Amino acid sequence: MREPSLVTRLMKGFARFWWDFLVGDTPELFVAVVLTIAAVALLSLAGHFNAAAGVVLPAMVVAALCLSLWRASRGTS
Amino acid sequence: MLVGAVFLTCAVEMVEALTIVLAVGQTRGWRSALEGAGLALVVLAALVGAFGPALLEVPLDLLRVIVGGVLLIFGMQWLRKAVLRASGLRAKHDEDEIYQRKVAELGAHDESVNRDRVAFVVAFKGVFLEGLEVVIIVLTLGASSHRMALAAVSAAAALVVVGAIGVVVARQLSRVPENAMKMSVGVALVTYGTFWTGEGLKIRWPGNDAMLLAFLALYAALTWLLVVVARRTDTVSRGVVS
Numbered sequence: 001m002r003e004p005s006l007v008t009r010l011m012k013g014f015a016r017f018w019w020d021f022l023v024g025d026t027p028e029l030f031v032a033v034v035l036t037i038a039a040v041a042l043l044s045l046a047g048h049f050n051a052a053a054g055v056v057l058p059a060m061v062v063a064a065l066c067l068s069l070w071r072a073s074r075g076t077s
Numbered sequence: 078m079l080v081g082a083v084f085l086t087c088a089v090e091m092v093e094a095l096t097i098v099l100a101v102g103q104t105r106g107w108r109s110a111l112e113g114a115g116l117a118l119v120v121l122a123a124l125v126g127a128f129g130p131a132l133l134e135v136p137l138d139l140l141r142v143i144v145g146g147v148l149l150i151f152g153m154q155w156l157r158k159a160v161l162r163a164s165g166l167r168a169k170h171d172e173d174e175i176y177q178r179k180v181a182e183l184g185a186h187d188e189s190v191n192r193d194r195v196a197f198v199v200a201f202k203g204v205f206l207e208g209l210e211v212v213i214i215v216l217t218l219g220a221s222s223h224r225m226a227l228a229a230v231s232a233a234a235a236l237v238v239v240g241a242i243g244v245v246v247a248r249q250l251s252r253v254p255e256n257a258m259k260m261s262v263g264v265a266l267v268t269y270g271t272f273w274t275g276e277g278l279k280i281r282w283p284g285n286d287a288m289l290l291a292f293l294a295l296y297a298a299l300t301w302l303l304v305v306v307a308r309r310t311d312t313v314s315r316g317v318v319s
Binding site: 017021022024026029030033034037040041044045058061062066068073 | 146150151156267275278279282283292295303310
């Protein structure tokens with residue numbers, strides 16, 4: 001079997017770096033941030049609910065962090 | 078606040094890179110280790126020269142959303158780890174242990190074969206990966222706040238300080254309170270991430286930049302609360318087990 005070319009290996013390494021950097025062992029945080037951005041975009045851009053969007057953004061960040069820690073503590077106990 | 082965030086974030090990454098270079102240099106010789114580290118810095122500088130300015134051409138609102146999202150993910154990852162470590166649910170990051178592990182790994186290789194290559198590649202890899210994170214942090218924080226020069230100077234200051242620490246204390250890296258530093262950085266990154274994501278999505282924050290302080294206080298208080306709760310949870314679960 002042929003070894004992958006240098007370009008293929010570099011591209012794979014680059015993709016792996018970003019995957020590890022953004023997803024890693026906390027996929028729930030990545031998904032939470034994507035969902036948060038989508039929710040706030042809908043509120044702020046589509047509905048012009050500025051105040052609501054301003055509250056939802058930090059609230060979802062807090063919820064995501066608590067959820068991730070709860071998941072981690074279950075895993076370690 | 079920008080200076081502090083960039084300085085602390087970069088310092089954390091540089092301490093990690095320094096640990097690897099010290100381990101390689103001590104075991105395999107300083108010449109190859111420093112060559113690997115030096116080449117990594119040159120490659121990083123070339124990457125910044127090639128792609129750094131291109132980043133500034135991206136529409137600012139889109140850039141803020143992307144940057145904010147990345148900072149939120151990165152910041153929450155750091156906060157999560159720091160809270161778990163501070164509460165005892167996960168072992169603290171031990172730089173001495175990493176140093177000893179790297180020394181053991183390198184010592185396991187046959188000294189007569191590829192001696193320089195091992196030192197060079199390991200030092201290059203460590204410095205390049207940690208350095209790339211520093212570059213991303215400097216570019217994103219600097220570009221979004223339109224203070225690239227200030228961000229770069231802060232990173233350079235961190236490099237000087239961490240380098241000086243490395244030279245002076247060398248093998249005593251565990252004295253750097255990494256977890257406290259990581260927790261502070263996590264709070265700052267999540268603060269900036271929330272603020273910029275909101276700005277990119279056209280949220281008009283009350284008080285504009287003053288809102289950063291409110292977020293900083295909110296996330297610092299939340300982190301403290303989470304550490305307290307996690308410690309109690311850990312104590313209760315140990316009590317149940319024993």
